[in-house]
Amino acid sequence: MSALILLGKPVAEKMLQDLKKDVKELDPKLVVVQVGDDPSSDSYIRQKLKSCEAVDMRNEHRHLDKKTTLKQLLSVIDELNKDPDVTGFIVQVPLPGDLNDHVPEITRAINPKKDVDGFGAYNLGKMFLSKEFEHLPPATPAGIFEMLKYYEIDVAGKHSVVVGRSNIVGKPLAVMLINRGATVTVCHSRTDDLAFYTTQADLLFTAVGKPKLITKEMVKPGAVVVDIGVSRTDKGLKGDVDFENVKEVASAITPVPGGVGPLTVASLIRNCVTAKKRQISVDTVILK
Numbered sequence: 001m002s003a004l005i006l007l008g009k010p011v012a013e014k015m016l017q018d019l020k021k022d023v024k025e026l027d028p029k030l031v032v033v034q035v036g037d038d039p040s041s042d043s044y045i046r047q048k049l050k051s052c053e054a055v056d057m058r059n060e061h062r063h064l065d066k067k068t069t070l071k072q073l074l075s076v077i078d079e080l081n082k083d084p085d086v087t088g089f090i091v092q093v094p095l096p097g098d099l100n101d102h103v104p105e106i107t108r109a110i111n112p113k114k115d116v117d118g119f120g121a122y123n124l125g126k127m128f129l130s131k132e133f134e135h136l137p138p139a140t141p142a143g144i145f146e147m148l149k150y151y152e153i154d155v156a157g158k159h160s161v162v163v164g165r166s167n168i169v170g171k172p173l174a175v176m177l178i179n180r181g182a183t184v185t186v187c188h189s190r191t192d193d194l195a196f197y198t199t200q201a202d203l204l205f206t207a208v209g210k211p212k213l214i215t216k217e218m219v220k221p222g223a224v225v226v227d228i229g230v231s232r233t234d235k236g237l238k239g240d241v242d243f244e245n246v247k248e249v250a251s252a253i254t255p256v257p258g259g260v261g262p263l264t265v266a267s268l269i270r271n272c273v274t275a276k277k278r279q280i281s282v283d284t285v286i287l288k
């Protein structure tokens with residue numbers, strides 16, 4: 001058996017195409033704040049701004065010096081929170097030096113209405129309630145559900161195993177799977193005998209950042225495998241899954257690169273449009 005390859009590009013293109021009308025009508029603006037010159041960040045930001053251009057969405061790249069202090073960054077965030085012309089903004093991570101230790105404080109400083117990464121407690125908390133409250137969900141899990149919908153893969157009643165428990169990928173993905181009726185097991189670095197769990201997965205999601213962590217023997221025949229991990233190696237970008245061998249047992253699998261990545265970006269753009277809709281709707285009286 002050779003698996004169906006779940007390509008992200010056609011899904012992302014459809015998502016962006018569907019957003020164009022709203023962008024034209026609502027005219028939202030996304031600001032991407034970058035501190036320093038991390039090469040991976042440069043590349044991610046380029047993709048984000050390119051997708052803004054693809055839907056004709058206004059965008060700004062606020063590029064700050066690597067010596068920017070926490071106080072200076074919080075002051076930029078305060079300015080963006082107050083600027084009525086800015087619909088949403090993100091602070092690209094990782095941040096240079098000691099600033100990276102302050103990510104929780106920086107995330108907290110972003111107005112939840114403009115938190116289009118969906119990383120703040122308010123938006124994560126709402127997502128906990130039910131699918132209907134996933135207003136500004138974290139972009140990567142949200143993109144994964146767009147992909148599953150596009151390829152007509154249902155999660156309800158299926159056993160989903162999520163490897164990784166970060167606050168921006170693994171944990172929200174697990175909650176969003178529960179919101180859609182999946183039975184969920186979450187594994188992480190302290191999990192004893194990872195293969196015991198992964199071999200029971202109808203759907204296996206992996207967000208770790210360790211190439212070839214998931215081998216063919218760890219995958220149930222016929223499983224759907226979604227590889228979120230991205231590692232830079234001397235052979236290029238690699239996911240967590242031994243793609244060449246696992247595709248022989250899985251029924252469907254995402255490649256790296258070209259799988260989940262484009263959907264993360266498209267979901268961010270969609271969150272910016274949703275943020276604008278909510279900012280101009282009466283519903284926003286409940287937002288703090």
Ligand SMILES: NC(=O)c1ccc[n+]([C@@H]2O[C@H](COP(=O)([O-])OP(=O)(O)OC[C@H]3O[C@@H](n4cnc5c(N)ncnc54)[C@H](OP(=O)(O)O)[C@@H]3O)[C@@H](O)[C@H]2O)c1
Nearest residue numbers: 140164165166169188189207208209228229230260261264
């Ligand atoms: N494609 C995309 O658009 C996209 C978006 C975001 C992230 N990513 C990629 O996804 C990966 C995860 O990102 P993240 O931000 O969630 O990273 P993270 O915060 O470093 O989390 C990694 C998770 O993997 C777990 N882990 C580490 N070693 C493990 C092992 N041997 N077995 C099982 N679990 C293990 C860790 O467990 P503990 O909690 O116990 O430490 C942690 O929960 C990275 O490669 C990142 O580049 C891709």
